[in-house]
Amino acid sequence: MAQTGDNSKKAMIDELNGVLADHFALYIKTKNFHWHLKGPRFRDLHLLFDEQAAAILGVTDAMAERVRKQDGETLTSIGAIARTSRIKDEDNTALEADAMVEALRADNETLVSGLKTLKNAAEEAGDNATSALVDEWQDAAEERVWFLSQTLK
Structure with a gap:
């Protein structure tokens, strides 16, 4: 049964801001690895990291706007992130390529976990629009985990 009211809405907004902060932090980390990558797999991983960074950054505006549409306040600075x-x-x-890939895989798994928590919070708050968007965001994060996992085989 969906719970409504200020508490469930606040919990959802808090989760949205957490997932948003995670996306910004992972964007920076992915670009860091993109910039500092070296070795025989440079070209393939350089392009993969850049593609993933763009996808991660690409959802941040929708996340922040969901917070604002719920009359919440969202992240305001690097410090808040x-x-x-x-x-x-x-x-x-100086990380080796495989260490970078492993770190990004683990961080994207953290995103998936946070998105699952957000999905539950959105459903508790009765926010079907956020819940539907989370499905798309989670699928994208799971795809990144899959790609990074396959890269390590």
Whole structure:
């Protein structure tokens, strides 16, 4: 049974902001790896990381607008992203390609987990529009996990 009211709506907005922060943080991390990649698989991974970074960034506006459509406040700064994100920074520019791929796979799995939590929160809040969008975002994150997993085989 869908729960309505301020508590479920606030929980959904908090989850939306968390997933949004995770996407921004993963975008930066993916671009970092795109820029610092080296080795025999450079071209393929360089292009894959760039493609994935663009897809990750591409959903952020819709996420923030869902927050605003619910009369919520969304992220305002790099600091807000850092405080809210579950994605950990990686400042080591000497990582091997496989370590980069493994890190991005794990981080995209974190996105999938956060999106599942968001889906439950949207359903609790009775927000069918957010729930439907989460299905698309989750599918995209699962596809990135799949691609990165296959790259490691």
